[in-house]
Amino acid sequence: MLYVELIAQGLIQGSIYALIALGLTLVYGLLRILHVAHAAFFTLGGYVGVMVANQTGSLAAAIVAAMIVAGIGGILVFRLCYQPILHQPPFVPLIASIGLYIAAEELFRIVFGPSGLTYKYAFLQGQVIAFGSLRFKEAEIAVMLGSAAIIGVLSLLQTRTRIGVACQATVSDPQMAESFGISLRKVGDINFFVGSALAAFAGVMVSVLNNMVEPTMGSVPSYKALAIIVLGGLGSVRGTLVAALVLGVVESFGTIYLGHFLDRNAIAFAFLILVLMWRPQGLFARS
């Protein structure tokens, strides 16, 4: 039963990783740049979430507000930061992205203070739901179900709607997509909006789980998400999902069996190195 519980805990952690890493994959697939500043939207989501929740007492309102604000922020970053330098060599947008992330972290510290914010209301805390002998916090169940629902809906939208097909075509061959009238800017807007909104949802859920939002809460997820998209095969949505869940489970087992001499994050990166030694292109490299 320990194994089942470890797998379940790993999947919960993995779904949070998946939400953050999906946005990175969407951006990489479209623009071929590593959007390090993506983690800032995870933190932004947490801050907007805690402020709206404390004002309204509604977690649903907090989630919606966080996703909308982060989504709009994502579009602004695309248009103001990346679009003007897309014709430059890839390291230029990468450096801009790192700078943007550092600036965002400092901005959060200046605006909200260094010590972090907490929820006034106890959302999804304290209650425990049992499946057989497995016990979870309500928040953990919410993370799992919320992630599955959002990713499922996104997947349907991507395959069943014209705009979803247009986005897939653009990621596959941007120039040809333009040849058929698809605007790269619109697809960029959509990818940045959706990716940033997903990160914000993860930010709210993590802040609810920990009852804490702080300026540096995006640091670990930022490099963990980069590791996940490399592990999944850069640009592969399916690979990102699988890699995120696998990494969550590996971390979960690793902390029990290797935790006495390796930190949780060290376990994750040791796993990344081992996988990349076996498959340098990642688990699901794009064709």
Add this chain to the structure above:
Amino acid sequence: MLRLEGLACGYGLFRAVSELDLEIPRGTITGLIGPNGAGRSSTLMCVAGHVDLQAGRIVFDEHDIGGLPATERVRRGIAIAPEGRRLFKDLSVEDNLRVGGMIHKANLFKADRDYVLALFPRLGDRLGSLAGNLSGGEQQMLSIGRALMARPKLVMIDELSLGLMPKMVDLCYEALLRLKQDGMTILLVEQNTDRVLSVADHVCVLESGRTVWSGSAADARKDPELAAAYLGLR
């Protein structure tokens, strides 16, 4: 319909085509032929809006479209089936066609798809297959079909027969003749000069980015020097 006036195009400082003059009348097939590196594909990509126009004018339906982005040119009626086909390989055949018709309303999709399937019945059995899993001939059909979904006035096809089985080439050329009967204007880049001359009304021969001969396909066949030097015909 399409007039290239002193067209020069290329990539950055590199000039692939210099001073190309070409007139393509409505409802005709024009063959653009010449050796590798002559600038044929660059010309097509420049007309489509993907290669920098360095000098000259691109006049389509009496409008200078040289400054328009690719997204606008397809709306004006120019579609391309590019070299290497460049299909969206992770999408199904049906979704590739859907992307081709993206500039039109969704309710037109079925009729346009049926037109393409009537032209290329083989695609009808493969609608759910990924484009990347099709044979070379089927991919070429899909590439042309995707371009037709845009309801273009002019369709540009690059290297139609390259790497295809003769039977597939026959099917594609039959489709071109049907398109011409339906009033389509076609600009065709092709290595196989015999094939081009069998369907084209006009021919333009390029070498090193310059026009070396231009005229009717019938005259091209009759010109012994041209046939020997550029067309590989004796």
